[in-house]
Amino acid sequence: MSEPTPQFEPVIVAFCCHYCAYTAADQAGAQRLSYPANVKIVRVPCSGKVDALHLLRAFEKGADGVYVAGCLEGDCHFNNGNTRAARRVTQVQKLIEEIGIEKERIEMVLMSAGMGDRFAEVATEITEKIRALGPSPIRGGKPAPARAQTKASAKAAK
Amino acid sequence: MKTDSVLEKILTSGQLAVTSEVGPPRGTDPEAVKKKGELLRGVVDVVNVTDNQTAMVRMSSMAACAHLKQLGLHPMLQMVTRDRNRLAMQADILGAYSHGIDNMLCLSGDHPKFGDHPMAANVHDLDSVQFLRMVKDMRDEGKFQGGDEITDPPKMFIGAAANPFADPFELRVARLAKKSAAGADFVQTQCIYNIPKFKEWMKGVCARGLHKEIYVLAGITPMKSVGMARYMKNKVPGMDVPADIIKRMAGVEKKKAAAEGITMAVEMIQELKEVEGVAGFHIMAIEWERKVPEIVERAGLLPRPSV
Amino acid sequence: MITAERKPLEEIVESVASFDRILLVGCNECVTVCAAGGRKEVGLLASALNMTFLKGGKSVQITEHTLERQCDPEYVEELSQLVGGADAILSMACGAGVQELARRYKDKPVLPALNTMFMGASERAGVWSERCAGCGNCVLGITGGICPIARCSKRIMNGPCGGSTNGKCEISDDVDCAWHLIWERLKALGQTDLYEVNMDAKDWRPAGGAGPRTIVREDLAE
Incomplete structure (x- = not known):
C-alpha cells in the first residue's frame, strides 16, 4: 500500500440520485460553492438503482473511492430506494474487504435537493478521507484492463 | 412379569420405586463409577447410567453399567438415538443384556450443539418412540427391527423420558400416550419444580387412564444454589423453574443454600407422593450423589423393599 | 429450489490460483433465485477475482457466461466453444451443475465457487430456509x-x-x-x-x- 502523498489526487465516483444529490450538486454550482474536481458524478434515477455490480466495477476501473448519495430517510421518490442502496453499500463493503480493499473507500450518504452546501461538504470530506487512505490497493496507479465477456446468446452463435 | 427387573417387581407390587443416576467419567477410571454407585447402594432400586449426557463424550453407559452390575447393583442402561443407528443400538442392547442389565431408558438425546462435538453427525436413524417400539419387539416378539428372529431375546424393562413442561403443553399427555403405545413400561420425568403444572399434567395422564398402563416416576433434582436455579431456568432446554423457587433459594444464606435445596427436594417428594399416578421417584442429583441417601431417608422412602 | 452460498473469496482465489484463463459459469435456475450464482453474481465474482489478481500483480483472463441450466446436458453443450480458451472452469451452480460440467468437459478442471446448501423456500426477501x-x-x-x-x-x-x-x-x-x-x-x-x-x-x-x-x-x- 502506498503512503499518502500531497500530490495524490484520488479518483472518486459519486452515484447521485437525480431527485436529491444531483440537484444539490447543481445548487452547489449555482451558489458558487467549490468542491474537489476529484469527484466524478454519475447521475442515477434513484440511489436504489445502483447495483452492487456498478459499485464494484467502479473500483475495478480504477476508482479510489466510491459513494452513493441518496435522499434523506423517508424522502425517497420511490419509497425505499435509499435504504436498499444503503444495504447494498454494506454488502459491497464486505466484498471489497474480502478482496483486500479498505471498506472505508465506499459509503452511503443522504441529502436533500436543497442542500448544495452539504453536497460540497460531503464531496470535500470524502476526497480528503480517500486522499489520506492513498491510492486503491488494486490499481497501483494504472487503470484496470477490460475483461472478456460473452453474450448471453452464445447458444445462437453456435 | 415381562422381565426379571427389580424395578418391574417393585412397581408391580404397588410400592413407590426410587431410582437415581450417575454420570460416567470423561476418562477410563472404573473407580469413578463404582464410587458413585456405592453411595447409592441400598438407597435406590435402580441406578440410571447416562449416555454421553449433554452430548459430551464419556465412558459408555454399557461399560459403566457393567461395572455397577459387578458390584451387585441394578443399573439402567440409558441410550440416545443421537449417536447410534439401529444396528448399533440393537447390538448394544444384546450386549448389555448379556451382562445382566435388564433396565433401559430410551431417549433421543440432547442436540450435539450443546456438547463437545458440535461438528458430529446427528444420527437419529430412529426417534425415541420408534426406539421404544424396537426394544419392545425385541423382547415380546423376539425379533430384530429388521424382522429376523433373535436367539435368546433381551428382556428389557423399558423406560422413556417425559417432559411435562415442554411446549406445547396441551400435547404432553398425548406424547406420553404415544410412548406408552410404543412399548414404554415406565417413564422418568424431567426435573419437577413447577408442581401445579406437573399436577395438571398428571390429571390429564390419569384422565386418559395412562397411569394404569405406564408407571410414572417423578423427576427430582435438588438445587445446590441460587446460581444453579437460575442456570436451570435460563439455560437448560425445556426446564420450568418458577420464580418462587429462585426466590426461596435466594432467600437463604449462601452457606445454607445447599441444605435448603435438599429440604425443598424432600418436601416436593412428600407432596408428590400423594398425587394420583405417581409410582415412584427418579432423583437426579447432578454430581451430588452423596446427598441422595439423605433425601431418600428424609422423604420416608427407606428402607427400600427387597424383592 | 436448491439453495447455495458463495464460498469465501479467499478459498475461491486459492482454488484457481494456478490458472491464467478462467471460464466462470453461472446458472439461471435455482442459484439465480437465491442470489448465489446467477448472471449478477457471476459479474460480481469476476470483478472481485479480477481485482484480487490485479492487487497481486497478476493478470488473469476471466470469461463470464451464464447457462440457462447447468444440470442439463443440452445447455451445458453451449460451453463447448468457450472451454477451449480456458485453463479451468469455475462453476457458480449447485453441486449438480458442477458435476455436469465435469462430466461433459473431462479434460478441464471444474471448480466449485459455491457451497450447495439445501432444498428450501424463500421466507421473505433475502431469507431462505430448509424445507425438504x-x-x-x-x-x-x-x-x-x-x-x-x-x-x-x-x-x-x-x-x-x-x-x-x-x-x-x-x-x-x-x-x-x-x-x-x-x-x-x-x-x-x-x-x-x-x-x-x-x-x-x-x-x-x-x-x-x-x-x-x-x-x-x-x-x-x-
Whole structure:
C-alpha cells in the first residue's frame, strides 16, 4: 500500500440520485460553492438503482473511492430506494474487504435537493478521507484492463 | 412379569420405586463409577447410567453399567438415538443384556450443539418412540427391527423420558400416550419444580387412564444454589423453574443454600407422593450423589423393599 | 429450489490460483433465485477475482457466461466453444451443475465457487430456509404440510421432544420447533387424531440409504 502523498489526487465516483444529490450538486454550482474536481458524478434515477455490480466495477476501473448519495430517510421518490442502496453499500463493503480493499473507500450518504452546501461538504470530506487512505490497493496507479465477456446468446452463435 | 427387573417387581407390587443416576467419567477410571454407585447402594432400586449426557463424550453407559452390575447393583442402561443407528443400538442392547442389565431408558438425546462435538453427525436413524417400539419387539416378539428372529431375546424393562413442561403443553399427555403405545413400561420425568403444572399434567395422564398402563416416576433434582436455579431456568432446554423457587433459594444464606435445596427436594417428594399416578421417584442429583441417601431417608422412602 | 452460498473469496482465489484463463459459469435456475450464482453474481465474482489478481500483480483472463441450466446436458453443450480458451472452469451452480460440467468437459478442471446448501423456500426477501430433505417417501400429508425430517433438528417423526419452548427449538430461539408448527396446523385442520398415530421407523433406502438414487421414466428414457 502506498503512503499518502500531497500530490495524490484520488479518483472518486459519486452515484447521485437525480431527485436529491444531483440537484444539490447543481445548487452547489449555482451558489458558487467549490468542491474537489476529484469527484466524478454519475447521475442515477434513484440511489436504489445502483447495483452492487456498478459499485464494484467502479473500483475495478480504477476508482479510489466510491459513494452513493441518496435522499434523506423517508424522502425517497420511490419509497425505499435509499435504504436498499444503503444495504447494498454494506454488502459491497464486505466484498471489497474480502478482496483486500479498505471498506472505508465506499459509503452511503443522504441529502436533500436543497442542500448544495452539504453536497460540497460531503464531496470535500470524502476526497480528503480517500486522499489520506492513498491510492486503491488494486490499481497501483494504472487503470484496470477490460475483461472478456460473452453474450448471453452464445447458444445462437453456435 | 415381562422381565426379571427389580424395578418391574417393585412397581408391580404397588410400592413407590426410587431410582437415581450417575454420570460416567470423561476418562477410563472404573473407580469413578463404582464410587458413585456405592453411595447409592441400598438407597435406590435402580441406578440410571447416562449416555454421553449433554452430548459430551464419556465412558459408555454399557461399560459403566457393567461395572455397577459387578458390584451387585441394578443399573439402567440409558441410550440416545443421537449417536447410534439401529444396528448399533440393537447390538448394544444384546450386549448389555448379556451382562445382566435388564433396565433401559430410551431417549433421543440432547442436540450435539450443546456438547463437545458440535461438528458430529446427528444420527437419529430412529426417534425415541420408534426406539421404544424396537426394544419392545425385541423382547415380546423376539425379533430384530429388521424382522429376523433373535436367539435368546433381551428382556428389557423399558423406560422413556417425559417432559411435562415442554411446549406445547396441551400435547404432553398425548406424547406420553404415544410412548406408552410404543412399548414404554415406565417413564422418568424431567426435573419437577413447577408442581401445579406437573399436577395438571398428571390429571390429564390419569384422565386418559395412562397411569394404569405406564408407571410414572417423578423427576427430582435438588438445587445446590441460587446460581444453579437460575442456570436451570435460563439455560437448560425445556426446564420450568418458577420464580418462587429462585426466590426461596435466594432467600437463604449462601452457606445454607445447599441444605435448603435438599429440604425443598424432600418436601416436593412428600407432596408428590400423594398425587394420583405417581409410582415412584427418579432423583437426579447432578454430581451430588452423596446427598441422595439423605433425601431418600428424609422423604420416608427407606428402607427400600427387597424383592 | 436448491439453495447455495458463495464460498469465501479467499478459498475461491486459492482454488484457481494456478490458472491464467478462467471460464466462470453461472446458472439461471435455482442459484439465480437465491442470489448465489446467477448472471449478477457471476459479474460480481469476476470483478472481485479480477481485482484480487490485479492487487497481486497478476493478470488473469476471466470469461463470464451464464447457462440457462447447468444440470442439463443440452445447455451445458453451449460451453463447448468457450472451454477451449480456458485453463479451468469455475462453476457458480449447485453441486449438480458442477458435476455436469465435469462430466461433459473431462479434460478441464471444474471448480466449485459455491457451497450447495439445501432444498428450501424463500421466507421473505433475502431469507431462505430448509424445507425438504428429499427422503423419497413424503409424509407431509399426515404432518400438516410441515416436514419433521427436514425441519426438526433431531428429525423426530413422533415429536416434539422435551426441548421445545415457546414454539422454538432447543438449539436456538431462531429456529421454529417443527413439531409445534405441525401441532398448530393439525389443530387448525381439525386433524389432531393424526398426531396420535405412531409413525413407524423410517426406511431410509429411498432417502439414499440404498446408494445413489436414479429415476427412470420408461416413457421418456431413450
